[in-house]
Amino acid sequence: MNKTITFFCLLVSLNNFIYSQNFWERIQSPTTHRLNSIVFMDSLNGWVSGDSGLIFHTSDGGSNWSTQYSNDSLNIVNLFFLNTLRGWASAWSNDFEPYGTFILETTNGGLNWIKTRFRVGEKFANTFYFLDTLKGFAAGYPNLFMRTTDGGANWVDVIRDSSVLAGFPPYTIKFFNDQYGYACGGVRDIAGVVWRTTDGGISWNTVVDSLTSEPVYDLQIFDSLHVLAMGGDPEYGASKVVTFNGGNIWEYNLLGILWYPVDIDFRTSTEGWAPLGAQRKFLYSNDEGQTWSEMPTPDSVNVIKISFPDTIHGFGIGENGEMVKYVYQKPSSTIPEKIKISSFYLEQNYPNPFNPSTTISWQTSKPEWQSLKIYNVLGEEMSTLVNEYRPAGHYSVKFRSENLTSGVYFYKLQSGEHIQVRKMILLR
Numbered sequence: 001m002n003k004t005i006t007f008f009c010l011l012v013s014l015n016n017f018i019y020s021q022n023f024w025e026r027i028q029s030p031t032t033h034r035l036n037s038i039v040f041m042d043s044l045n046g047w048v049s050g051d052s053g054l055i056f057h058t059s060d061g062g063s064n065w066s067t068q069y070s071n072d073s074l075n076i077v078n079l080f081f082l083n084t085l086r087g088w089a090s091a092w093s094n095d096f097e098p099y100g101t102f103i104l105e106t107t108n109g110g111l112n113w114i115k116t117r118f119r120v121g122e123k124f125a126n127t128f129y130f131l132d133t134l135k136g137f138a139a140g141y142p143n144l145f146m147r148t149t150d151g152g153a154n155w156v157d158v159i160r161d162s163s164v165l166a167g168f169p170p171y172t173i174k175f176f177n178d179q180y181g182y183a184c185g186g187v188r189d190i191a192g193v194v195w196r197t198t199d200g201g202i203s204w205n206t207v208v209d210s211l212t213s214e215p216v217y218d219l220q221i222f223d224s225l226h227v228l229a230m231g232g233d234p235e236y237g238a239s240k241v242v243t244f245n246g247g248n249i250w251e252y253n254l255l256g257i258l259w260y261p262v263d264i265d266f267r268t269s270t271e272g273w274a275p276l277g278a279q280r281k282f283l284y285s286n287d288e289g290q291t292w293s294e295m296p297t298p299d300s301v302n303v304i305k306i307s308f309p310d311t312i313h314g315f316g317i318g319e320n321g322e323m324v325k326y327v328y329q330k331p332s333s334t335i336p337e338k339i340k341i342s343s344f345y346l347e348q349n350y351p352n353p354f355n356p357s358t359t360i361s362w363q364t365s366k367p368e369w370q371s372l373k374i375y376n377v378l379g380e381e382m383s384t385l386v387n388e389y390r391p392a393g394h395y396s397v398k399f400r401s402e403n404l405t406s407g408v409y410f411y412k413l414q415s416g417e418h419i420q421v422r423k424m425i426l427l428r
Contacts, residue, residue: 024282024316026298027325030056030065035317037079037089040309045084047110048317049076053091057110062315062325068110074102078127085109086133088152090118090125090140101125101140103152120146120155129173137201139170139183147201160195163206168193171262175201176221182247184208184229186215192239194219194229196247208241211252216241217262220272220289223353223425225377225408228289230274232260238276238283238292245377255292257283263305264289267314267326270348275303275316288423298324346413346420353425354401360385360411361396368416374399375410382409401426 033050040046046062049055053071058064069076074091081087089104101118103125118125118138126140138146138155146155160166168186170193175181179200186192192215194208208216208229214236219229225246232238238255261274261283274283274292280300283292297303301324306316314326347361364370372386382404385397399411406428412421 023295023326024298024314024324025327026301027062027323029321029323030067031321033321034319035321035323036075036077036305038305038307038315038317039079039081039087040307040313040315041081041084042309043313045109046307046309046315047079047081047087048323049079049089050321051075055079055089055104055110055113061313062323069104069113071115076104078125080128080130082130082133086130088128088130088136089113090128090138091115092124101138103128105152116152118155120144126169126171127173129175131175131178131200135200137173137183139173139185141169143167143169145170145183145204158197158201159203161203161205163209165191165193165209166195166204166206170195171215172218174219174221176224180224182219182221182227182229184216184219184231186212186231188215188233189213192216192229192231192241194241194247194250207243207247208250211241211250212239214239214260217260218264218274220264220266222269222288223408226288226423228264230261230264230289234259238274240289240292242289255283257292257294265306265308265314267308268311268348269352273306273308273314275306277302277304277319344415344418344420346411346422348422349399349411349424353427355427356402357398357400358424359396359398361394362413362420363394364390364392364415364418366416367391370413370415372397372411372413375412377408377410385411 033052035048035050037049044061046058053074055069056065057068076089076091078090087106091102100122101124103116103118104113106113123144124141125138130136134151136148145158147158148155170183170185173183181197183195192212195204196207197204214233216229216231221227228242230240238257238260241250241252243250259276259279264274266272270288272285272289280297282295284295285292301322302318303316308314312328316324344365345363349358349360370390374383
């Protein structure tokens with residue numbers, strides 16, 4: 001087993017070295033002003049915002065940008081788009097009265113933006129998140145966490161539990177479906193906090209409040225059970241909290257990496273990226289965020305936010321107006337043949353989630369007795385797909401989910417002393 005672990009560490013390091021200069025490239029930017037937010041709805045249509053009240057739009061995948069909004073008295077800190085037509089922006093006015101937040105709203109893809117006052121006193125909405133055109137949420141400082149059911153005309157406080165830290169400011173809100181969602185935030189040197197809702201955002205329970213003293217800035221909801229949140233601070237570095245059972249139990253880990261991410265996004269179900277800003281590096285994971293390694297940004301750009309609209313395209317922004325673009329590389333075109341042949345590897349099933357069937361593929365380095373089995377979340381064996389002696393090579397088998405209910409399942413490959421497990425999701 002130790003030899004297997006050592007081999008995979010070597011393989012990951014070699015792959016990182018091969019790919020680190022090929023994943024991202026710098027592209028032309030329309031501004032040198034600080035950029036705060038980026039969102040792409042598809043491979044062509046994207047928006048970025050920044051200080052001086054700037055909003056730019058591209059319709060050709062970042063090759064050209066047009067100015068949609070400009071107001072020197074505002075700092076547009078966050079963008080949220082429901083689709084390519086309907087969007088909202090959070091704009092701060094902290095240099096000129098009236099102080100506080102303005103909401104910018106568009107119904108035509110940003111051709112026109114309507115500015116209205118966010119009338120909740122001198123509070124600053126760091127982010128807006130909308131489930132549809134009527135139901136939405138606002139979160140920010142000093143303890144702002146509100147919801148609307150009429151498209152933003154009126155706002156009320158969400159119901160938070162009695163946890164001592166429940167009133168800390170949230171930074172990010174994300175939903176898995178219209179009922180189930182998470183928010184994360186916290187205060188530096190005091191605590192990072194994660195909240196969960198199961199009633200569409202009416203009420204929120206504090207599910208993380210004592211694991212970490214560093215804020216939690218962004219999160220990734222893989223499925224109804226698996227959620228990853230990341231944050232940190234300059235003193236302790238990057239950290240993460242993760243749950244595999246729907247938020248009831250969380251694990252906390254320091255990553256041992258200088259600085260911290262305020263944004264994460266996953267290109268695929270397993271490959272994630274998190275920019276480290278002033279360190280001019282990315283954090284990169286290819287195992288659903290279980291482990292992270294550092295990679296340099298192109299031209300040492302100070303990347304702070306990223307957006308992946310699909311598995312092929314990705315974009316990022318920097319504090320000084322820089323922009324970067326993800327360059328897709330097929331791994332098989334760059335991994336040396338001797339590594340492909342000699343590796344033991346269990347691939348992610350495809351499609352995933354699936355219904356009613358999915359394909360599981362793997363490769364082994366030498367002839368051995370091989371077994372491939374399916375388990376539920378309780379560790380109970382549900383099916384045996386392979387249990388026989390096979391030569392070294394690449395194999396695939398189709399798994400049909402007969403008599404199984406929706407949920408998370410695990411498939412385990414064992415070939416001699418080598419064992420690897422992956423997760424898959426069945427959606428009926």
